[in-house]
Every structure is written in structure tokens, then in C-alpha cells.
Amino acid sequence: MKTPEGLNDKQKDQYQEAWLDTLRTFIFGAKTILFFVFAALLYIPLEDDIKNLFKEKQEVKVTTNRSTEKDEDYDRVENGIHVQTGFVVAPGFDEVRANCTVCHSSKLVTQNRATREGWEQMIIWMQEKQGLWDLGDRKPIILDYLSTHYAPIKKGRRDNIDIAEVEWYILDLENTD
Numbered sequence: 594m595k596t597p598e599g600l601n602d603k604q605k606d607q608y609q610e611a612w613l614d615t616l617r618t619f620i621f622g623a624k625t626i627l628f629f630v631f632a633a634l635l636y637i638p639l640e641d642d643i644k645n646l647f648k649e650k651q652e653v654k655v656t657t658n659r660s661t662e663k664d665e666d667y668d669r670v671e672n673g674i675h676v677q678t679g680f681v682v683a684p685g686f687d688e689v690r691a692n693c694t695v696c697h698s699s700k701l702v703t704q705n706r707a708t709r710e711g712w713e714q715m716i717i718w719m720q721e722k723q724g725l726w727d728l729g730d731r732k733p734i735i736l737d738y739l740s741t742h743y744a745p746i747k748k749g750r751r752d753n754i755d756i757a758e759v760e761w762y763i764l765d766l767e768n769t770d
């Protein structure tokens with residue numbers, strides 16, 4: 594190392610000492626920076642693992658709960674009625690569930706009643722106007738199912754009175770001769 598001209602020995606020593614100090618500080622700084630760079634490089638590929646280390650337990654629990662609840666609901670049947678859709682469980686149920694709950698609620702199906710021809714008309718209408726696909730072999734199965742379990746109810750009595758349509762009249766109790 595070169596020391597400036599015209600210094601006595603003590604001054605030269607002091608100069609060198611000061612210079613070495615600067616060098617040490619610089620090396621320490623460089624080491625610190627390198628440490629963080631390596632830490633960062635190590636962290637990037639392990640990022641997911643490190644995060645999972647803290648998350649894993651909680652997440653696993655949540656997913657197990659959710660999936661068991663869903664599975665139970667998905668196939669639960671009470672009194673012959675599939676709970677989630679309200680469909681009667683009988684031959685054809687699987688085909689109807691698979692094809693008739695895609696665009697609308699199963700309630701739209703279960704609240705309707707029709708003869709086999711009536712159901713076929715609705716299916717044809719949905720195929721022509723609503724983009725319902727060709728049901729192929731499943732069509733007779735679906736029609737059998739619908740016309741068996743959602744047939745028109747035979748009425749043993751008159752229709753309910755439609756209150757809004759009735760013309761009410763006032764009883765005149767005083768002139769009843």
C-alpha cells in the first residue's frame with residue numbers, strides 16, 4: 594500500500610490503520626449484502642414450502658370439513674326424496690339429475706306436472722329455444738321417470754277458488770221475503 598510522501602513513521606502507521614478500517618467496514622458491508630442476496634435466492638424456490646409450513650394444518654382441516662359436508666349432501670336421501678334436488682329417487686333419477694339441473698333449478702322440474710306427451714313437448718321446446726342437447730338413449734328413460742313421478746294430479750274435487758276472480762255480492766238479510 595502506498596502512503597503519501599513526507600509522513601513520519603507514526604503518521605504512516607496511523608494512515609495505514611485508518612485505511613484498513615475503511616477496508617474492513619467495506620468487507621463487512623459486502624458480506625452483509627451477500628448474506629441477504631443468498632437468503633433471497635434460497636427463499637424464492639422454497640417460498641411455497643415455507644408458507645405451507647405455517648398454513649398447512651389449518652387448510653387441511655377446512656378442506657376435510659368442506660368435502661365431507663358436500664359428499665353427504667350430494668347423495669343424501671330422505672323418505673325416497675333426494676334432499677339436494679327434491680327429486681324422487683327411482684329409475685331415471687341419475688339421468689334427470691345429470692341433464693335437467695344444468696341450466697335451472699330442479700324445482701322448475703319438480704313443481705311441474707305433465708303427461709308423457711307434455712314432458713316431451715317441454716323438452717322439445719327447450720331443445721329448440723334454450724339449447725338443450727339431444728338426450729339420445731336417455732330421452733325415454735327421462736320421459737318414463739318424469740311421467741311416472743311428475744304426472745298430472747287427478748283431481749277429486751273442484752279447483753281452488755281464485756279469490757281475485759270471484760265477483761262478491763253483499764247478502765241483504767233484511768229483505769229476504
Ligand code: HEC
Binds near residue numbers: 697
Ligand atoms: C340447456 C339448458 C337447459 C337444460 C339442460 C334443461 N332446461 Fe329446462 N329450461 C331451460 C330454460 C332456459 C327454461 C326457462 C326458464 C325460465 O322460464 O325461467 C326452462 C324451463 C323448464 C321448465 C318450465 C317450463 C314451463 O313451461 O314453465 C321445465 C319443467 C323444465 N325446464 C324441465 C327440464 C327438464 C325435465 C330438463 C331435463 C330433460 C331440463 N329442463 C333441462 C333450459 C334448460
